[in-house]
Amino acid sequence: MALSLQKDKIRFLLLEGLHENALKVLQKAGYKNIESLSHALDQEELIEKIKDAHFVGIRSRTQLTREVLEHADKLIGIGCFCIGTNQVDLEAARELGIPVFNAPYSNTRSVAELVLAEAIMLYRGIPEKNATVHRGGWGKSAKDSHEVRGKTIGIVGYGSIGSQLSVLAESFGMRVIYHDVVTKLPLGNAHQVSNLQELLNTADIVSLHVPDEPSTRYMMKAEQFAQMKEGSYFINAARGTCVEIDDLAAALESGRVLGAAIDVFPKEPKSADEEFESPLRKFDNVILTPHIGGSTQEAQANIGLEVAEKFVRYSDQGDTVTAVNFPEISIPYKEGTHRLLHIHHNVPGVLSQINRLFADAHINILAQSLMTEGSVGYLMMDVDYHDSRAALDQLKDVAETIRIRVLY
Template sequence: MTLSLNKDKIRFLLLEGVHDNALKVLNEAGYTNIEYIKTALDEDELIEKIKDAHFIGIRSRTQLTRKVLESAEKLICIGCFCIGTNQVDLDAALELGIPVFNAPYSNTRSVAELVLAETIMLMRGIPEKNAVVHRGGWNKSAKDSYEVRGKTMGIVGYGSIGSQLSVLCEGLGMKVIYHDVLTKLPLGNAVQVGSFDELLEKADVVTLHVPDLPSTRNMMTAREFGLMKDGSFFINAARGGCVNIEDLAAALESGKLLGAAIDVFPKEPKSADEEFISPLRAFENVILTPHVGGSTQEAQANIGLEVADKFVRYSDMGDTTSSVNFPNVSIPFTDKSHRLLHIHQNVPGVLSQVNASFADAGINITAQSMMTRGDVGYLVMDVDDNDSAKALERLRSVPQTIKVRVLF
């Protein structure tokens, strides 16, 4: 439980070489106490470094486990400078009163462009032809080489990436069908099919753009590959756990699929020094990339801006809009007031307890909003500036309190 610190006392730990835009945003907002490290850290190093950090920014390699988080006594916020948040124990972060932010939209164009490029390369048989030429061969043939125009792209997951890919594919003359667990309004002439199986049966190219959920893990197995058209293609730039790699390898070995492009894997190397192991390395008709769907300068620049801005809004205003694990609360500041942030166990009666306590002390509340998520509640309230010291003490005395901060 902490009072508001001067901005130069609030410590940021940024790992894995997040884009310089993050530093720019933080500096312009008055935050200068920043440690910037270009690599990920192993657990022991991380525990030592995070000990005095209030904010930590990571990409995909840093693992924020419960053990690490429980050692970070001053930590109030986590920023994932990427789309995924699998590297963070979100439940532990919630229990400890730590919101987690990510950048779900900043790299959508980069991923969509990669998938479009891979589609063209696969349908022309370029990966295998390229490998042959590198060995000195000259396989000049149109066999199994196709234009994408007129072919059917099957998009699984019609969110920000899938829908943008849909538009790009139509621009090249492809037909687009898509499957989503929700009914989604199509862009252009795309058509939402009735089932996942129907999409697999109709598409010339199947591409995954789904989140990592229990329902999406191993969604592509021997059964699903068996439903796909003979001579079709498969692309995964979503999550590694969505695909049974051994079953994909079998579908390629049998000739059921003419090719595939995979950017994410169930097990990925933790560093460039670790060898990548996969049965897919045996296939020259498969494009293998090291989780670079969002790794463009443009995407990383946008991610730096997006996540750093969320840091600033949480530090300055207590705004948790778009947090992936935390109650989402956002209210405008009221004049001549101080803001208090109260993170507490989600049990009945906390709000009434706080309000009754404030009323007894004659504390005037000028604005208030509370939301809950799981076992945690988040209360944001503005009080008259001359009441903030009393209000802070009253909040500290609430038995269910996890964290409390006051913003001046």
Template sequence: MALSLPKDKIRFLLLEGLHDNSVKVLKDAGYSNIEYLSHALDPEELAEKIKDAHFIGIRSRTQLTRDILEQADKLIAIGCFCIGTNQVDLEAARELGIPVFNAPYSNTRSVAELVLAEAIMLYRGIPEKSAVVHRGGWGKSATNSHEVRGKVMGIVGYGSIGSQLSVLAESLGMKVIYHDVVTKLPLGNASQVGSLEELLQKADIVTLHVPDVPSTRYMMKAEQFNEMKEGSYFINAARGTCVEIDDLAAAIESGKILGAAIDVFPKEPKSADEEFESPLRKFDNVILTPHIGGSTQEAQANIGLEVAEKFVRYSDTGDTITAVNFPEVSIPVKEGSHRLLHIHKNVPGVLSQINSSFAAAGINILAQSLMTEGNVGYLVMDVDNDDSSEALERLKGIEETIRVRVLY
């Protein structure tokens, strides 16, 4: 029977200057057919390049739309070498049988450190003072300059970044409160509050650490800024779609918000050559950074390692644990067997059809695991070597089949 492609025939397309770790992991695992580019591709180039790729690795600039994915006949997995996956049509990928992997935890420390540093800078009025000195002034004053010790940090979203920030902030003597849509066990002396409104009213500085989902889109607008303390501070290193920027600008203009630090924006330049536009540019008391919360060498190294290892596990064993859009399946490798992967439409009776067909043919199943998500089911099964050719043909004959692969 035809087994999986030899490793030197499996093609990886890595875009946007991923860390060298990503290439090293793949090469160490025996994969050598790797095209590495330091930049994103425009849609036409991308559509052409992706046609022959089995795996594609991207960061945030590359947009994998349904139209692009439907042209990628050989594509079997996508790696987002970052936290977010907004740049991928996840539903289209799932329907086409393509799992998407990301790195949700590798840059948490980098983001938490930046936010803490920004909190200190804002409380000391450093952004404005620095701007004055750059213009030749000398605004030596303690007005609106404070230590962060004893101040209340309000963290919206107590996940991997929010909770790590909580620990760092407490180490500086800050009091931490947080709000999350689910009840979370606090770290240290942090305490969960019952509502976003309560957090906004109590916090001296508010920082967002939430995903981009319908409930968080423009969650901070005029009404919420009005709820905040007079002379408080605001930080967003989460998602640009969480904040109504014009309303934030108005709150800063009025003095309600004494300063802010923003790393993500509703509309961001596609390249360094495109001018960044925002009403926040006119304020000296606002720190603006170009979406670099997780952009440290340490974070990029960890991300390269994490996502590339997920590529290897999926290619070698069919393991989809931590895939963001796909059923999560993992079974141990069994010697003396052939492993088949069956991706199919999630309708009742598919597994029954497969097992009945295999039983009729006397095919011995050594192991199998089926999980479903949305409209897709994913079955991993091991069969006796002598039965593998027949098993493959019978899986191909299942009407609901989207894709069948043989790994070994």
């Protein structure tokens, strides 16, 4: 429970070499207490560093487990400067009253471009030819070398990346089919098929663009690879947990899958010093990249802006719109008011209890919005600045309170 801190007292911990745009946004908004590190921290170091942080910004390597979060008494916001959020225990963060923000759209173009480039390289047999030349060979041949024009690409997951890939692929003369768990309006001449098996049976090249969810974990295993067309190609730039790597290796060994490009893996090195291990390393017809689908300067610059701006809106106004684990609220700011942010256990009667306490104390509420998600409720209220101290005292009597902030 805290009054509004002065901006120079609010501490930001930024890990894994976030783009300088993140620092620029925070500094422009008046935040100066920023520690930026170029690497991830192991759990022990992270627990020690995060103790005094109000906001923490990470990429994909840092693991914010429940144990880590329970040591972060001052933490009020988490930013994943990437698309994925599976490196954070979202439920634990919500229970502790901590919203988590990410950048779901900033690197979509970068990923889509990489996938299309990999499709072209696979169809030309470039990975094998490149490996042969590096070893001193000269495998000049048109065998298994084709244009992508006229080929069918099957996109699994037609979200922001899948749909953008669809447009790019069609501009190269490819036929696009896609499968999604919900009906999606196609872009261009793309066609949604009724199920995954139909897509696997039909596509010349299959590309995954799905989130990490229980339904997508190891969705591509021996059974699915057996359903792919003989001599087709496979790309995964989505989540490492979507593919059973040993089964993909077996499909490549048998020739069922003629080549693959994999950017994400079930187990990835925590640093550049750790050796990457995978049964796919032995295949010359497989492109292996170190989780760089969104790693372009343009994407990182956009991500730095997007997530840092969400930090500022939450810190300055309590705005949680686009939070991935938290009730989403936004109220326009009014001059002459103080804003109370009340995070509480989601049980019946909390709002009526607060309104009754305020009425009894003759505190007039000028604006109010309540949303809930899971076990947590988030209440935003504006009161006259003369009443904010009394309002805070009333909120402290609410037994269901998790966290209170006052902004002014």
